[in-house]
Amino acid sequence: xxxxxxxxxxxxxxxxxxxxxxxxxxxxxxxxxxxxxxxxxxxxxxxxxxxxxxxxxxxxxxxxxxxxxxxxxxxxxxxxxxxxxxxxxxxxxxxxxxxxxxxxxxxxxxxxxxxxxxxxxxxxxxxxxxxxxxxxxxxxxxxxxxxxxxxxxxxxxxxxxxxxxxxxxxxxxxxxxxxxxxxxxxxxxxxxxxxxxxxxxxxxxxxxxxxxxxxxxxxxxxxxxxxxxxxxxxxxxxxxxxxxxxxxxxxxxxxxxxxxxxxxxxxxxxxxxxxxxxxxxxxxxxxxxxxxxxxxxxxxxxxxxxxxxxxxxxxxxxxxxxxxxxxxxxxxxxxxxxxxxxxxxxxxxxxxxxxxxxxxxxxxxxxxxxxxxxxxxxxxxxxxxxxxxxxxxxxxxxxxxxxxxxxxxxxxxxxxxxxxxxxxxxxxxxxxxxxxxxxxxxxxxxxxxxxxxxxxxxxxxxxxxxxxxxxxxxxxxxxxxxxxxxxxxxxxxxxxxxxxxxxxxxxxxxxxxxxxxxxxxxxxxxxxxxxxx
Numbered sequence: 001x002x003x004x005x006x007x008x009x010x011x012x013x014x015x016x017x018x019x020x021x022x023x024x025x026x027x028x029x030x031x032x033x034x035x036x037x038x039x040x041x042x043x044x045x046x047x048x049x050x051x052x053x054x055x056x057x058x059x060x061x062x063x064x065x066x067x068x069x070x071x072x073x074x075x076x077x078x079x080x081x082x083x084x085x086x087x088x089x090x091x092x093x094x095x096x097x098x099x100x101x102x103x104x105x106x107x108x109x110x111x112x113x114x115x116x117x118x119x120x121x122x123x124x125x126x127x128x129x130x131x132x133x134x135x136x137x138x139x140x141x142x143x144x145x146x147x148x149x150x151x152x153x154x155x156x157x158x159x160x161x162x163x164x165x166x167x168x169x170x171x172x173x174x175x176x177x178x179x180x181x182x183x184x185x186x187x188x189x190x191x192x193x194x195x196x197x198x199x200x201x202x203x204x205x206x207x208x209x210x211x212x213x214x215x216x217x218x219x220x221x222x223x224x225x226x227x228x229x230x231x232x233x234x235x236x237x238x239x240x241x242x243x244x245x246x247x248x249x250x251x252x253x254x255x256x257x258x259x260x261x262x263x264x265x266x267x268x269x270x271x272x273x274x275x276x277x278x279x280x281x282x283x284x285x286x287x288x289x290x291x292x293x294x295x296x297x298x299x300x301x302x303x304x305x306x307x308x309x310x311x312x313x314x315x316x317x318x319x320x321x322x323x324x325x326x327x328x329x330x331x332x333x334x335x336x337x338x339x340x341x342x343x344x345x346x347x348x349x350x351x352x353x354x355x356x357x358x359x360x361x362x363x364x365x366x367x368x369x370x371x372x373x374x375x376x377x378x379x380x381x382x383x384x385x386x387x388x389x390x391x392x393x394x395x396x397x398x399x400x401x402x403x404x405x406x407x408x409x410x411x412x413x414x415x416x417x418x419x420x421x422x423x424x425x426x427x428x429x430x431x432x433x434x435x436x437x438x439x440x441x442x443x444x445x446x447x448x449x450x451x452x453x454x455x456x457x458x459x460x461x462x463x464x465x466x467x468x469x470x471x472x473x474x475x476x477x478x479x480x481x482x483x484x485x486x487x488x489x490x491x492x493x494x495x496x497x498x499x500x501x502x503x504x505x506x507x508x509x510x511x512x513x514x515x516x517x518x519x520x521x522x523x524x525x526x527x528x529x530x531x532x533x
Contacts, residue, residue, distance in 0.1 A: 003045040005528055006190065006276045007229055015042065016280065019186075023284065024210055031207030032181055035284070039186040043149065046190070050148035053117075057110055057158045058180040064106030065165045065172035065179075071099050072168065103166035107159045114155045117147050122368035150189045152365055156315050157183055161197045163319055170198055178205050187280040191273045191530040193291040194311040200288060208285040217491055218282035220506065224480070225275025227513050229526070232473040233269040234518035236261050237526045238461030244429055247439050250460070252446030255426075255439050257457060263418075263425045264474065267295070269529050270309075294481045299413035301382040301420060312365070316358045324354035344391055352384055359383075371433040378424050469516045476512075 003010045019038045023031050043051050075095035082088045115123075124142030131138050161179070164170045173179050182201040243250050243258035250258075274291045281288045291310050298304035305313050324330060330350040338346030363376020397404050404410075423440070430436030451457050458464055483490050494502055 003042055005046075006187075006273060006280075007226065015045075020210065020283065023207075028207045028209070032177065032205050035185065035204060036177060036181045039181065039184040039189065042186040043184060043189060046149045047146075050146060053113060053148045053151065054154055054184050055180075056113070057154060058176070058183050060106055060109050061158045061161050061183075062173070062176045062179050064102065064162055066174060067102050067106075068099055068162070068165045069172035071095055071102060099166055103162055106162045110155050110158045110162075114151055117145050117151065119364070119368045120145065150191070153192045153194055154183045154189070156194050156312075157196075160194075160315060160319065164197060173197070173201065175205075181205070185281075187277040188288065190528055191270065191277065192309075192311055193274065193277065193289050194315050195288060200286065203286045206285075210283060211285065214282050214285050217495075218279040220491055220494075221275050221279030221282065223506070223509055223513065225272040225279060226517075227473060227509060228268040228272030228275065228477060230513055230517040230519065232470055232477075233265045233272065234526050235462070235466055235470055236265040236268075237518070239466075240265060240429070240461075242460045244431070244439075247435065247442070250442075250456075251448045251451050252443045253448050254451045254457065254460065255443040256447065259422050259426045259429075259439075259443065262429050263422045264470075265526070266425060266428075266529060268473075268477070269526055273528060273530070294485050296418055296421075297414060297481070297485055298417050299410060300386050300417055301379060302386055304417055304421060305379070305383075312362075316362060320361060321354045321358050324357060325351055330354070345388070348384075348387055352387075355384065356380055366428070369432065371427050371430055371436050374433050374436070375424055375428045378427065382420060473512075473516075476509075 003015045005011065015038075019034065022038075023034045026034050040051060043054060072095075075091060078091050079088050082091060120142045121144040124140050127140050131140070161170075161182070165172045178201055179197075181204050182195070182197055185200070185204055188195060240258050240262045243254055244262070247255060271292045278288050278290070289311055293307040293310065295304050295307035298307055325334075330353070334347050334350040337349040340346070341349070359376040359380035360373065361376075362379070363373045366372045366375065394404075396402075397409075402409060426440055426443070427433065427436040430439060458467075462470075480490050483493065494505060497505075
């Protein structure tokens with residue numbers, strides 16, 4: 001069974017129905033095993049023998065968690081018999097170091113595998129370039145290795161588990177099967193969301209029966225996700241691929257259109273896959289964390305990243321930003337800076353250093369390339385600039401009597417933020433930093449309406465009909481997003497309508513996907529974008 005993605009016929013018509021049937025007929029106590037074996041089979045279908053890597057990660061966090069648990073129990077036992085406070089302090093310090101070394105070893109193993117597989121060739125190539133520049137006669141040979149599907153996602157989950165056990169936020173789980181399922185649950189395997197052990201592990205283990213309402217609601221969400229991916233993202237693929245691949249053949253207007261369409265494509269593919277993942281999980285009675293919250297209603301870049309890929313942002317905040325910014329040297333720096341620069345600019349000093357590391361890691365997490373690093377630094381600069389200039393904008397608005405909560409001003413902020421996001425996605429999509437800079441220069445200096453007047457825009461992989469279908473799909477997503485932004489959950493709202501309305505909407509959406517889905521001759525399905533990260 002060639003299960004290549006969540007949108008393949010094999011997955012939708014065979015794999016998922018078979019898993020649902022087996023899960024339903026099996027006793028409650030072994031349903032977790034159905035999910036685990038199905039997840040491993042899914043991984044094998046996509047990545048083959050690279051399954052060994054996720055098995056190694058599962059084994060490492062299982063034993064690593066037990067190791068930390070034993071150290072914690074040993075510490076507590078000795079502290080109970082300690083003679084005085086000084087001895088207790090020594091024991092606490094000693095076991096803190098031991099636990100830190102154990103956690104670092106397990107987290108380092110998992111991150112090391114990720115770095116070696118995903119970044120080895122990139123770092124090796126740049127090191128060789130540096131050696132050549134310095135005229136040092138040496139060459140570092142690092143082979144380009146196959147990378148397991150979703151390794152960046154499950155590695156972060158593995159690290160979060162170890163760090164949460166280390167900080168004693170959760171108890172170490174001695175059940176190897178539960179930890180393995182937590183890492184490899186198939187709906188989240190390819191593109192997330194990045195879950196915490198405390199959020200999903202016990203849900204996966206319970207083996208609750210499939211309820212009719214969950215089956216209906218989960219399927220509705222999956223169909224909506226398919227619409228985003230198959231009707232919109234896949235239909236945009238040929239146009240975007242043509243312009244980015246042959247960028248020197250197109251003027252700045254075509255480049256700008258391609259950049260906007262790529263931003264739309266990225267959102268539709270990624271959020272559509274999240275709908276597939278969360279909808280499928282909902283069928284099995286599981287609630288996973290949301291990964292999107294209407295990001296294009298954001299009024300600043302900082303807010304955008306609180307709404308886009310939420311689980312990645314919270315991971316970086318909890319495991320990189322806070323530990324760095326709350327470290328003793330940073331606290332001292334903040335204290336001194338606050339006295340000299342005030343309560344707003346003082347904390348920005350230490351916070352900016354931590355923010356820099358976060359966005360460097362964020363850029364690298366997305367891929368091994370200088371354009372990804374540039375992408376991270378681009379957003380770092382924008383967020384830092386926003387933090388630094390906020391008092392100035394606030395003061396200017398007061399002097400000019402501009403109500404910052406007024407509809408026109410908010411609309412300006414939303415459009416400005418969307419434009420800045422699109423520029424960032426240009427470098428994200430470009431094949432290299434050099435090409436990205438060239439396309440940006442062309443977009444700024446080569447704007448012309450010629451490509452629209454002479455019809456070139458309709459000859460790059462999409463005709464007028466394609467643009468109309470994409471526009472209809474985007475409008476459907478927009479209506480759904482507006483409802484959510486106003487606090488209305490579309491599926492709950494639909495569930496409260498008469499049966500005729502519910503069925504009409506559901507069948508209309510299914511027919512829209514079937515009739516206008518971008519498949520067949522002339523269309524090349526878009527590979528899962530974030531699965532490659």
